[in-house]
Amino acid sequence: MNLEKVVFGFFIVLAATMNFGFFIGDIDNPVHHHVFELFVTIVVNLIATVLKFGDRTQIGAIHLATSLVADLQLIAAAIYWAYSVHVSGVGMTPGVTASVVSLAAGAMLANVVSVVILIAETVMMRR
Amino acid sequence: MDSVIFLMLRRMRAPLIVLIAIYAISMLGLALIPGVDANGRPAPPMSFFHAFYFVSYTATTIGFGEIPSAFSDAQRMWTVLCIYLTVVGWTYSIVTLLGLLQDKGFQAAFAKIRFARSVRRLGEPFYLICGCGETGTLIGSALDRIGTRFVVLELSEHRVQELDLLEWRADAPALAGDAREPELLKLAGLLHPKCRGVLAVTSNEEANLAVAIAVRLLRPNVPVLARARSDSVSANMASFGTDHIINPFRRFADQLALAVRAPDVFRLEQLLTGIPDEPAPEPHRPPRGDWIVCGYGRFGHAIVAALDSEAQPVTLITPEPLTLPDRRCITGVGTEAEPLVAAGVRTAVGIVAGTDNDVNNLSIAVTARELNPSIFVVMRQNHASNSALFDAFVGDFALVPSRLIAQECIATLTTPLLSEFLGRVRLQENHWAAEVIAQLESVCPGQVPDIRGITLNISEARAAYLHLMADAPLVLADAMRDNTDRDIRLPLVPLMLRRDQSVILMPPAHTLLKAGDALLIAGPRTALTRLKLSLQNANAFDYVLHGRSAPGGWIWRARAARKARPR
Numbered sequence: 001m002n003l004e005k006v007v008f009g010f011f012i013v014l015a016a017t018m019n020f021g022f023f024i025g026d027i028d029n030p031v032h033h034h035v036f037e038l039f040v041t042i043v044v045n046l047i048a049t050v051l052k053f054g055d056r057t058q059i060g061a062i063h064l065a066t067s068l069v070a071d072l073q074l075i076a077a078a079i080y081w082a083y084s085v086h087v088s089g090v091g092m093t094p095g096v097t098a099s100v101v102s103l104a105a106g107a108m109l110a111n112v113v114s115v116v117i118l119i120a121e122t123v124m125m126r127r
Numbered sequence: 128m129d130s131v132i133f134l135m136l137r138r139m140r141a142p143l144i145v146l147i148a149i150y151a152i153s154m155l156g157l158a159l160i161p162g163v164d165a166n167g168r169p170a171p172p173m174s175f176f177h178a179f180y181f182v183s184y185t186a187t188t189i190g191f192g193e194i195p196s197a198f199s200d201a202q203r204m205w206t207v208l209c210i211y212l213t214v215v216g217w218t219y220s221i222v223t224l225l226g227l228l229q230d231k232g233f234q235a236a237f238a239k240i241r242f243a244r245s246v247r248r249l250g251e252p253f254y255l256i257c258g259c260g261e262t263g264t265l266i267g268s269a270l271d272r273i274g275t276r277f278v279v280l281e282l283s284e285h286r287v288q289e290l291d292l293l294e295w296r297a298d299a300p301a302l303a304g305d306a307r308e309p310e311l312l313k314l315a316g317l318l319h320p321k322c323r324g325v326l327a328v329t330s331n332e333e334a335n336l337a338v339a340i341a342v343r344l345l346r347p348n349v350p351v352l353a354r355a356r357s358d359s360v361s362a363n364m365a366s367f368g369t370d371h372i373i374n375p376f377r378r379f380a381d382q383l384a385l386a387v388r389a390p391d392v393f394r395l396e397q398l399l400t401g402i403p404d405e406p407a408p409e410p411h412r413p414p415r416g417d418w419i420v421c422g423y424g425r426f427g428h429a430i431v432a433a434l435d436s437e438a439q440p441v442t443l444i445t446p447e448p449l450t451l452p453d454r455r456c457i458t459g460v461g462t463e464a465e466p467l468v469a470a471g472v473r474t475a476v477g478i479v480a481g482t483d484n485d486v487n488n489l490s491i492a493v494t495a496r497e498l499n500p501s502i503f504v505v506m507r508q509n510h511a512s513n514s515a516l517f518d519a520f521v522g523d524f525a526l527v528p529s530r531l532i533a534q535e536c537i538a539t540l541t542t543p544l545l546s547e548f549l550g551r552v553r554l555q556e557n558h559w560a561a562e563v564i565a566q567l568e569s570v571c572p573g574q575v576p577d578i579r580g581i582t583l584n585i586s587e588a589r590a591a592y593l594h595l596m597a598d599a600p601l602v603l604a605d606a607m608r609d610n611t612d613r614d615i616r617l618p619l620v621p622l623m624l625r626r627d628q629s630v631i632l633m634p635p636a637h638t639l640l641k642a643g644d645a646l647l648i649a650g651p652r653t654a655l656t657r658l659k660l661s662l663q664n665a666n667a668f669d670y671v672l673h674g675r676s677a678p679g680g681w682i683w684r685a686r687a688a689r690k691a692r693p694r
Contacts, residue, residue: 039154039155053137054133054138085176
């Protein structure tokens with residue numbers, strides 16, 4: 001067992017699970033999607049991204065790419081949320097909620113790919 | 128470039144995670160702790176957007192104050208913690224980044240990238256010089272003077288830094304690294320389409336050999352010039368087709384032999400292979416008779432072989448007792464009078480101070496001069512840095528290996544025709560060479576002339592080529608008129624004309640030129656540039672040939688054509 005691998009796996013899986021937690025629920029119901037969950041998802045995703053820095057292998061490159069995609073989607077969701085609530089003032093209408101959640105759903109897909117790669121890599125190693 | 132980014136990302140992993148964690152903790156706290164409104168009643172906590180805004184300006188020590196509204200005491204307490212946390216996080220990141228920038232490995236990687244990029248961007252033909260010690264620097268300076276670009280690969284980092292201080296006109300990309308590594312050679316532009324040749328002139332002949340092999344395998348059609356010391360390495364280099372092998376001891380010995388046999392031929396060779404624009408070399412006339420050679424290493428062997436081939440009797444002085452058939456050998460050091468006298472210094476005509484120690488060589492020369500003031504002294508100078516000492520003692524003939532190699536490289540690289548010419552000159556009689564020297568001195572008094580090969584083809588001499596292809600005659604003398612005043616003849620000496628396989632040495636002025644002819648011409652640089660212009664530029668060529676200034680633009684050309692047409 002290797003502590004580095006544990007931390008690495010932990011953050012990747014946690015990113016996916018948090019993302020899922022935020023995503024699940026009626027797509028246009030703001031009550032089902034809590035802002036704290038989005039916050040934690042973004043933080044965990046950023047940490048997972050940094051953990052993937054500096055790996056030169058092909059798999060490492062794909063790992064990093066999926067994380068960057070997830071970050072991009074989640075940050076876009078957060079910015080849209082903040083804009084709707086603070087700048088335009090429309091608040092969390094069903095339309096805004098649906099947009100935010102679908103952005104987060106895209107990020108979740110990237111996170112799922114990341115988890116699949118992680119599993120594939122582990123299976124390849126067979127140790 | 129990739130390697131540097133990856134190195135940076137890997138090193139920055141820990142500080143970035145710390146920073147993200149600190150931001151997350153601070154923001155979470157602010158999003159949980161209730162605030163207070165203007166009337167002192169509890170208010171809902173900050174939203175994440177406001178928390179991020181607040182942490183961003185606090186962490187970077189910009190500090191706008193309590194925005195959007197005044198904080199509650201609980202929020203202030205949390206803010207105190209945030210301030211200290213974030214300052215630590217940022218400091219950690221910046222210190223790590225600065226440490227990385229000062230890291231030797233990182234800097235080396237960066238220097239390599241910069242080097243590779245500047246080599247890749249070289250848009251003009253260049254040479255690759257491996258080894259920039261005395262020899263490489265001389266070659267570099269000479270190439271720089273004639274406006275040719277080059278790239279330097281040098282083992283010593285210290286030396287590469289010194290190169291930055293040299294006053295070269297063009298910027299020469301230089302990298303500290305072992306030229307034996309093929310990857311570095313590739314980085315230095317071996318595979319670059321504009322690479323015109325590789326010079327392997329490091330002081331390590333094994334390295335030169337490795338470079339020569341690498342070039343042969345990776346880029347077979349690029350010429351390699353390699354410096355060798357021993358015969359075995361020379362033979363090895365020759366075996367896989369190194370284009371030009373320079374063994375300074377052998378070359379010098381050959382020159383000495385040539386100078387003994389035909390001093391003017393030798394002087395002509397020196398004049399033509401000298402570094403352009405430098406003062407012409409002193410004439411050397413080594414006498415015929417008894418010679419003494421001090422030191423019998425590689426240099427001594429080459430000298431003795433050369434003198435033997437000219438049938439000059441040689442006496443050896445060596446530190447270790449030596450018995451050779453048919454050779455007088457004196458045991459001793461030539462720096463003392465006794466062995467010199469025993470070797471017959473009072474009656475000898477020449478002495479070669481050829482040990483590998485500069486001070487000893489000077490001492491031999493001084494002692495020999497004292498014993499026999501008229502003796503001809505040949506000295507081997509091992510380090511160019513000792514030039515002041517060697518200049519102070521007026522020897523007759525000195526070998527400076529770095530100079531010899533540099534001259535030979537420049538001559539071969541810049542004008543391939545010259546090697547062919549020199550090969551033919553060595554077979555000529557002394558008085559023929561004397562005449563050529565007289566002509567060269569009349570055009571370039573007291574200076575080494577510039578030499579250029581011009582081929583009458585579409586790329587090098589467009590105007591002349593088109594003229595010749597139209598079956599119009601062109602006489603050599605006409606081509607050599609000055610294009611500012613055609614009554615003046617350019618001060619140039621045509622040395623050789625090559626047409627297909629046949630060669631004419633010193634072609635006379637009335638020679639009729641043909642398309643595809645290759646000319647080797649010597650003279651001052653300005654005159655050569657003018658000649659090149661007249662052969663290349665149609666208007667200049669027209670003036671030189673017919674004395675008329677042709678209209679340049681197409682309107683005027685069309686008008687002139689209409690006028691000329693018969694009505």
